[in-house]
Amino acid sequence: MAVIDVKTDITGNVWKIVTKPGDHVGEDEPLLILESMKMEIPVSAPEAGVVKEILTTEGATVTEGTVLARLEV
Amino acid sequence: MDEKLLQDVDARRARAARMGGPEKLESRRKRGGTNAIERLGFLVDPGSFIETGLLGASSLKADEAATPRDGKVCGFAKIDGRDVAVCVNDFTVKGASTGATNGRKLAHLRRTATEKGMAFVHIGESTGARLPDAMGSRGMGTMLGNDPTQFRRARDTPWASAALDTSFGSSAWLCCCSDFAVMRKGSVMAVSSPRLVSMAIGEKVDLEELGGWRVHAELTGLIDRFVDSDEEAMAEVRRFLSYMPSHNGAPPPECAVAEDAVQDQNAILEVLPAKRTQVYDMRKIIAVIFDRGSVFELKARFGRSAVVALARLGGRSVGVIANNPNVAGGALSVEAVRKIVDFQVMCDSFNIPIVRLVDTPGFVVGTDAERKGAPGHIMNFMNCTSFVTVPSITVIARKAYGRAYVAMGGGRHNEEMIAWPTAEVSFMDPTFATTIVHGLKPGDEGFEEAFAEIGKDTEIWDMATIYSVQNVIKPQETRDYLIRMLDVYRLRRSGGIGEHLMRNWPTSM
Structure with missing residues (x-):
């Protein structure tokens, strides 16, 4: 088991958090959705695993490269 | 002919085939790893391999007996019926480190692949330069830099490489020189080992952190595909080559189209x-x-x-x-x-x-x-x-x-x-354009009308x-x-061959 960081590829605002710690997620499944460049952009699990932590809140502004969640894979 | 001479041929072949010896091979097997010959079996068409350099060994007399094939299994084989030049490193022989003899074997393969027009495949697992062979000015003068063409990669023929287990030195270089590289998860690809890194810069490094699969998948981009087993890694090399011509003077091969190839486009x-x-x-x-x-x-x-x-x-x-x-x-x-x-x-x-x-x-x-x-x-x-x-x-x-x-x-x-x-085509997104051209932000009076106008133009x-x-x-x-x-738009005049104006651009951008 390893814990991996899930980062945002883009600066934006956290619009919706759609998972919580303990949730099982598949590869490419959205953890949360950002609003950036007038688009709804998902931040997805790079690998299947269990959500360990969500490190942001809805409405927060996040910059490119920020760790938004941790995933146990 | 003297029967003894023929027996001598058999005996020498058998010694070379021992690889690093039964103990090392057994310990690999126990931890679930495959050896060079097994990897070769997964990679090439059955019965197609013909070896070059079976009797090669270290150029240092004292090391001769301990270095069958000098740690690299080299030769020619077929993949899906097409010829390839192939080298599979044998880690059980001095960690498949680079020696003078295996350097010459590898150079010969590369040269042949280019001159005769076939793909070159390198299955890596290595420690790096062999020591003490490369030490001192005599070692350096003997081992490194004597082949000015070694790194002249001009994409004459496709190159495919694998990084398996510990891939330091030459195995890393060849992945980076190649058109395609695959790594088995759990392997490490880096310039040099964590031990050497620790000694050189005093940094204590973890193998995975130094060059594990996630590092290459997400941060370096030096490896193209990641798999779970050696067998899958060899299948990936075969698959990559199935899209490629044998050399740059030929069009890529055509495949029969499966009956279910076409999907519902709706x-x-x-x-x-x-x-x-x-x-x-x-x-x-x-x-x-x-x-x-x-x-x-x-x-x-x-x-x-x-x-x-x-x-x-x-x-x-x-x-x-x-x-x-x-x-x-x-x-x-x-x-x-x-x-x-x-x-x-x-x-x-x-x-x-x-x-x-x-x-x-x-x-x-x-x-x-x-x-x-x-x-x-x-x-x-x-x-x-x-x-x-x-x-x-x-x-x-x-x-x-x-x-x-x-x-x-x-x-x-x-x-x-x-x-x-x-x-929608424009110089920039209509939302930003509305703000810049009309000085209006979303929510301002008149924004929606101006946005609709600009949006229509896109x-x-x-x-x-x-x-x-x-x-x-x-x-x-x-x-x-x-x-x-x-x-x-087929290139009829050249038989499907492009001009290759970037053939010598770097292989690791």
Whole structure:
């Protein structure tokens, strides 16, 4: 088991958090959705695993490269 | 003939075949690892291997008996019926470290592959330069730098490499010199071992952190595919080569088209959202357009806002370059640009036609991008797209803005540019344009009217009227259109061979 960081590829605002710690997620499944460049952009699990932590809140502004969640894979 | 002489041949062959000896081979087997000969078996057509250098060993007399084949199994074989030159490192012999003899074996293979026109395959696992052989000025003078052609990679023939277990030194170099590299998860690829790194810079490093699979998948982009077993790694090398010609003077091989290769093209309409603010996974559209099961994505977790993949259309190899709106809205990061350039150079060098699917709001901007040298990478991209001489067709799926649209093969950087009716083309997103042109922000009085006006101007019809886009087609017509048009634009005068203007561009962008 390893814990991996899930980062945002883009600066934006956290619009919706759609998972919580303990949730099982598949590869490419959205953890949360950002609003950036007038688009709804998902931040997805790079690998299947269990959500360990969500490190942001809805409405927060996040910059490119920020760790938004941790995933146990 | 003296019977003893013939027996001597057998005895010497048997000694070479012992590899690093039964104990080392057994300990590998116990931990579930495969050895060089087993890997070779997974890689090449059964019974096709013919060895060169079986009796080679260390040039140092004292090491001769302990270095069967000098640690590298070299020879020629067939993959899917086509000849390849192949080297599989035997880690049980001095960690497959680079010695004078195996250096000469490898050089001979590379040279032969280039001169005779066949792919070169290197299955890596190595410690690096052999010590003490390379030590001191005599060692250096003997071992390094005597072959000025060693790193003159000019994409004469396709190269494919694997990084298995610990791949330091030559195994890392060859992955980076290659057109394709695969890594088994749990392996490490780095310049040198953590022990040496710790001694050199006092930094205590973890193997995974130094060069584990996630490092290469997400941060370096030096490896194209990642698998769970050695057998799968060999299958990946075979699959990569199935898209490639044996050398740059030949077109890629054609495949028989399976009966179920064509999928229901209306499935594209289910993926492409109606709202311009909604994103989608371009990989799902790619999977529908190209022959079923033929899409072989490279560097999937690196620069993810772009997708590059080898695929087939009606049985013919094509390179697919696409934006993926699902990641950062399809905005092109420096990593995405590096990935595309690397791939586009490869396709152009090996006569593989290119299909581009465009949906990008532009290049990623901001301090981070500038510090990574974004303008330089964008110009490499522009330069690269301008040098493509294989047939290429650009499809505008949705957003096509600014310089990114041109670098993605827009304007006249293609044989034909077509668009779906969802296409929107402009210098920048209409929202930003409304603010800059009219000084209005979303929510201001008059913004909506001004936005609607500018938004209308971005529709594709004006571009079609002035014949700057050659056709507007329905998404579900794309597959048939591409097959027909790529046939129209075949390079008949050269027998399908491009000009290869970037053949000596770096293999690791």
